[in-house]
Every structure is written in C-alpha cells, then in structure tokens.
Amino acid sequence: MLSTGVVKHLFNVLKIIKMYKTKKRPTRPASKFNRTRSDNKKSKGTNIDINKFINRTVINERQEPYQIENNFEDFPLNAELIRRIKERGYSSPTEIQDKSINHILSGKNVVGVAGTGTGKTGAFLVPIINRLLANPAHFDTLIITPTRELALQIEDEFKKLTIGARLFSTTLIGGTNMNKSLAALARPSHIIIGTPGRIMDMAQRGKLPFKNFPLLVLDEFDRMLDMGFIRDIERIISQMTARKQTLLFSATMPAAQEGIINKIVPTSVRVKATTALKSSSNIHQDVVSVSEGENKFDSLVRILSNENIHDSRVILFCETKRRANKLSKQLNTAGIRADEIHGNKSQQAREKALKRFKDGKITVLVATDVMARGIDVTDVSMVINYEIPKTYDDYIHRIGRTGRAGKAGKAVTFIN
Structure with a gap:
C-alpha cells in the first residue's frame, strides 16, 4: 500500500509529463523553483514551477537557527x-x-x-x-x-x-x-x-x-x-x-x-535536529526538462561542461545498478572522469571509487540510492538526479551531499 505522500508525488509527476506532452504551460510561476531547459535557451516561463512537490519540502521545514547552549x-x-x-x-x-x-x-x-x-x-x-x-x-x-x-x-x-x-x-x-x-x-x-x-x-x-x-x-x-x-x-x-x-x-x-x-x-x-529533513538554503536547486526525442545523456554532458570540471566533485544519482554502470562508462568515453558505487560492486571496488572521488582523481561519482547515505565527502559542488527520486525524503538525503559546512552547492533534477 503506497503512502499518501508517495501517491501525491506520483500524481504530480504524471501531471508534469502530461503538461509537457500537450505543450501546455502555466501562465505564471508558482514558486522560486527554476526550470532550466536542457538546450540552454531562455523562453517564457523560465520560473515555471514544474517540481513543486520537491520544493514544498524545502518551504515547509524552514525554522529559526538553533542557538547552541553548550561548549x-x-x-x-x-x-x-x-x-x-x-x-x-x-x-x-x-x-x-x-x-x-x-x-x-x-x-x-x-x-x-x-x-x-x-x-x-x-x-x-x-x-x-x-x-x-x-x-x-x-x-x-x-x-x-x-x-x-x-x-x-x-x-x-x-x-x-x-x-x-x-x-x-x-x-x-x-x-x-x-x-x-x-x-x-x-x-x-x-x-x-x-x-x-x-x-x-x-x-x-x-x-x-x-x-x-x-x-x-x-x-x-x-x-x-x-x-x-x-x-x-x-x-x-x-x-x-x-x-x-x-x-x-x-x-x-x-x-x-x-x-x-x-x-x-x-x-x-x-x-x-531542526536541520533534519530540510534542504539547506545554500543549495541552488534546478530542474532540467528533457524533451521527447532529445538525448538525455547529451544534456547531462552539457551541464557538466558548464561546471569548472577539473575543480568539481559531482555525485550523479540513478535508480538502478545497470544504469549506474552504463553512465559511468559513457562519461569516461566522453572524457569526464567517473566511477560508480552500487551494490553489485565489491567492497574493495567501492572503497577505491570513494577514495578516488575524495582525492579528486575523478570528477563524477555515479551512485544508487542504496549508497546515498553512505557517502560523506566534503566539497561536493553538485548533486544530479538523473531520474526523479521516489520520495521527498530521498530527494533531501541526496541533495544533502552538497551545500555543507556553509558552502554553496547545486542540485539538478532531470524531468522527462
């Protein structure tokens, strides 16, 4: 039995997909959540709220900063x-x-x-x-x-x-x-x-x-x-x-x-902790829409190319081990240093990939959700959700890898 939150989440996703297939657009922005076109072209409705189901988690959980009582x-x-x-x-x-x-x-x-x-x-x-x-x-x-x-x-x-x-x-x-x-x-x-x-x-x-x-x-x-x-x-x-x-x-x-x-x-x-289950205000969150027939991987490469790739650490989340393996290979072929971490990898391989990421020897670490809470790396500049996370909590856990210790971070979620 699906929870009410998950049902609402899926309902919103279906509305988004239908909206893009029928070329319908809202007439005005509904939130501060930005929509980024994957072809990098500006158009009417750049601030369209197509991912309000994620943004709602951020807005509802804001609280006053906690005052530390003890040293x-x-x-x-x-x-x-x-x-x-x-x-x-x-x-x-x-x-x-x-x-x-x-x-x-x-x-x-x-x-x-x-x-x-x-x-x-x-x-x-x-x-x-x-x-x-x-x-x-x-x-x-x-x-x-x-x-x-x-x-x-x-x-x-x-x-x-x-x-x-x-x-x-x-x-x-x-x-x-x-x-x-x-x-x-x-x-x-x-x-x-x-x-x-x-x-x-x-x-x-x-x-x-x-x-x-x-x-x-x-x-x-x-x-x-x-x-x-x-x-x-x-x-x-x-x-x-x-x-x-x-x-x-x-x-x-x-x-x-x-x-x-x-x-x-x-x-x-x-x-x-009042910071539990809320998105950091240091994280700039965007949504990337991929049109029907458009190559999603090419869109990913364009996003990564816009970053200062040699000085960046990017975690790329996807839903399956097979997809993680494929994306890692495709990124390396495209000249972007990447490795993967998921349940099918041996412990030695996972530790090696994580160390290479921490040491800056690779730019992109491709990971599945099972690994999401096992990654604790400082200076992650961007988190990319190659597919929409299944729940609000998963979204928060994923993007929580960036924007830490007061530093700015970015989070991008792909929408088909």
Whole structure:
C-alpha cells in the first residue's frame, strides 16, 4: 500500500509529463523553483514551477537557527578527549550533539532525528569514547549501520578521536574476506561496528556473543528498515541480555516506525535536529526538462561542461545498478572522469571509487540510492538526479551531499 505522500508525488509527476506532452504551460510561476531547459535557451516561463512537490519540502521545514547552549568544555568530558575534539577542528557542538551528549553521558536511552551532515556520528561517539576512557571494557558497544560505507566512516572517526588512547574497534561488513573478519574478532575490541548481515554471520559462527554488550547504537534506522534488516535487528536485540542503553538515530521519523521504535526503545529521550529533513538554503536547486526525442545523456554532458570540471566533485544519482554502470562508462568515453558505487560492486571496488572521488582523481561519482547515505565527502559542488527520486525524503538525503559546512552547492533534477 503506497503512502499518501508517495501517491501525491506520483500524481504530480504524471501531471508534469502530461503538461509537457500537450505543450501546455502555466501562465505564471508558482514558486522560486527554476526550470532550466536542457538546450540552454531562455523562453517564457523560465520560473515555471514544474517540481513543486520537491520544493514544498524545502518551504515547509524552514525554522529559526538553533542557538547552541553548550561548549564541549561544558560537558563532563575527559580533558584529553576535549583536546582531540578541538584538534579535529570542532570548535563547538552541532545542534544534535548539544541536545544529545548530556543525556547519553547520563546513561539514558536516546532516540534522535538527524540527517546527514548534522554531526550525529559525533553525538554518540563522543560520549561512548568518554565512557571507555573511564572504563575500557572489551565488547562494550555494538554499532549497527545499514551500509558498509557508513560503518567505515564511523570507524574512521572513532580512530581519529582515540589516537593514543589504546581503544580499539573492529568493523564487520559484507564484501570483505570472511577470514579477516574472524581474525579481527580474535583480537579484543572495545566497540564493534558493522552491517546486520556480517554481524549475524559472526554471531552464528559463535564469534560474537551479543549477551556481552551493554550498549547498542542503531544508526540510520529508517534506512535499515527500508533495506529489510528489521528481522536481523530483532534477533540481535533479543540476545543482548546485558543491554542497558540504546541509542537510535534516524533521518526520518514517520508514524509507521513509531511502533517498532517503541518496542526497541520503550523508554527514551527524544531529540531532533531542526536541520533534519530540510534542504539547506545554500543549495541552488534546478530542474532540467528533457524533451521527447532529445538525448538525455547529451544534456547531462552539457551541464557538466558548464561546471569548472577539473575543480568539481559531482555525485550523479540513478535508480538502478545497470544504469549506474552504463553512465559511468559513457562519461569516461566522453572524457569526464567517473566511477560508480552500487551494490553489485565489491567492497574493495567501492572503497577505491570513494577514495578516488575524495582525492579528486575523478570528477563524477555515479551512485544508487542504496549508497546515498553512505557517502560523506566534503566539497561536493553538485548533486544530479538523473531520474526523479521516489520520495521527498530521498530527494533531501541526496541533495544533502552538497551545500555543507556553509558552502554553496547545486542540485539538478532531470524531468522527462
């Protein structure tokens, strides 16, 4: 059964397609959303609202900027940890950190709503590291993520915040050698980070006793539900007999999830970043219409050619793995350095593509939605939606890869 939001979304898309096929045009602009013709020609109606269903999300979610109430020094944190935080360039907490850290330090269960780029990783890592500095118990924390890339990013941040502290982590993700995972678990670790599938594999082999972990973190829980991991999560939780604290973070909190969340975390403090689920005002958003018979790929190349291509980082989202593979090959043939990241690629290939993108060795990273929340790269200048995202939330998550840390970004969505 489709949700009301999705039905409205599809209805608007059909109206858009019909409008262009019948050559009908609204007589006046309905919003600030721009329409960009793929032939770069100006005409009447350049400000036509042909994508109001996306723009509505942006308008309705605007709120006053949150005023940070604490500095890191105000939290009861280890002095050495505060020093490492400062060395990482974090001068003050983000909103979700400001609202979460004290609750987590006091041992409360926390359910947080926060999207990409809000500092949610630090919101749970900082108090966890503080806890481990005081009591470095092995197998203390289990962190579960929906994607391999997100697990690796959490591990990377943990290592940077614990340099010289003799705190160790193990990351368990699919697409890597099983023997390496087994060998890693043979060494004592304070936190385990991983995706549900590989974590369950290790448990079934008797190498990961869930009963030992007092602290559970579920990161990007909504995406885990979307990817069908709920049964694995429930099996893991049922065996965590020593669980004393649960931290659940989600970019969205639809009513349909409330029953599941209340079952997992029956008593919790709820916190929400006001920046969650809204588009940054730093992102200039355009729609590109491709006329019937026009070559869509040629339009894509023209858009990319208008950018300073050698100094740009562009993420190109498409719906299928096959399309991602084809677009990557076509872009390279056209002289635009590109690579792809999707579920059919091995973990090694995905890590290599992401590293090449971060290092500036490729300009365009072609990705599917499954990978959308696993990409955390600074200085992404543009996000391109080669097809219309399925939901408003997917749109926000995608374009949230650009316009971060106060920098300007662009988002372009193709409409056929």
